Amino acid sequence: MRFSEEVCERLDNYVYRLIDPRNGETFYVGKGRNNRVFDHAAGVLDVADDDNQTLGSKLDRIRAIKSAGLEVLHIIHRHEIPDAAVFEVEAALIDAYPGLTNLQGGHASSDRGPMNHLELIDKYSLPQFPSNPEHRLVLININKLEDRFDRRAIYNLVRYCWRISKSRAEKAEYVLAVVRGVVVGAFKPENWMSATRENFPDIPYANGSELHRIGFTGIEAPGDIWNLYVGLRGKRVSDPRLKHSQNPVRFWNC
Structure with a gap:
């Protein structure tokens, strides 16, 4: 037909x-x-x-x-x-x-997609993310986050696994986790590597088919950096240069 x-x-x-x-x-x-x-x-x-x-x-x-x-x-x-x-x-x-x-x-799903009323209130009433950050950053849009205040869950979602340049990612000082246009976590990457089960044994869904992607291990950003980019409840990204569209990863100064 x-x-x-x-x-x-x-x-x-x-x-x-x-x-x-x-x-x-x-x-x-x-x-x-x-x-x-x-x-x-x-x-x-x-x-x-x-x-x-x-x-x-x-x-x-x-x-x-x-x-x-x-x-x-x-x-x-x-x-x-x-x-x-x-x-x-x-x-x-x-x-x-x-x-x-x-x-x-x-x-524009990450920016204007499905949200409950609390997410919408936060999105439009939270403090704004700095418009011209001085650090080298990777902003990664994450999904399936049940609790925006669970730092361990945020870390595990944002660190694995992404189709990006390893050499470029290694230039970043901090990785920021973004949910629906709101920055909810800040982490200092220590090691970027192939997203394999061997490199990420603590990720239950890691498998051997992600050789073309990478992830990182790291620690929470220092308190002053967390306050600058995340604050108490998150900071909303309003600068078009930092917003996510189709691509879940945005680089800044890298």
Whole structure:
């Protein structure tokens, strides 16, 4: 099945879901035009929009579905979307379906994604993060943090594991953990290394397939540094140069 040229023209931009027929689970959300949804459901690579790492988990799921003698289901969630709005529509749908095979979160999800009322109050009432920090910093956006005041949990989430340049990371004086645009932790890295089980035996989910990523071991930043960048309840990042977009890692002065 393919859309005709006439249908493609009427659809314009659209956002779609790929669904596993074995359990009804949505496993991928994407945006596209023309017959992109059919290509993705069939597992056709589109290097222009996705790199091989992005495609890996999605293709594994598609192959498993086909091996079971089934076809990927798909839904066009919204069509005729203006160019200026398509990223926002896609992001909202990605946020609504946890556990997707999408490598990246939705556009501006870390900054404007799902939050409860306390997170929103903190986001817009907390002190501002310094606009021109003097230190060499790595700001890393972390997810799945249950308690923003659990420093051990923050440390374990922010130190493992990231697809970044080791030589550049080693220039950083401090690593800052960011949740929904709020800095919640500051740590001094002592050693950056490959994200393997051998290097990180205390990380229960560490495995041998993350050789292309790195992590660090370190200590909490000194009290004056913590107060400068985190404070009592966190500091909100308002400078566009320091905000996260699609990439979970931002460098400053490195």
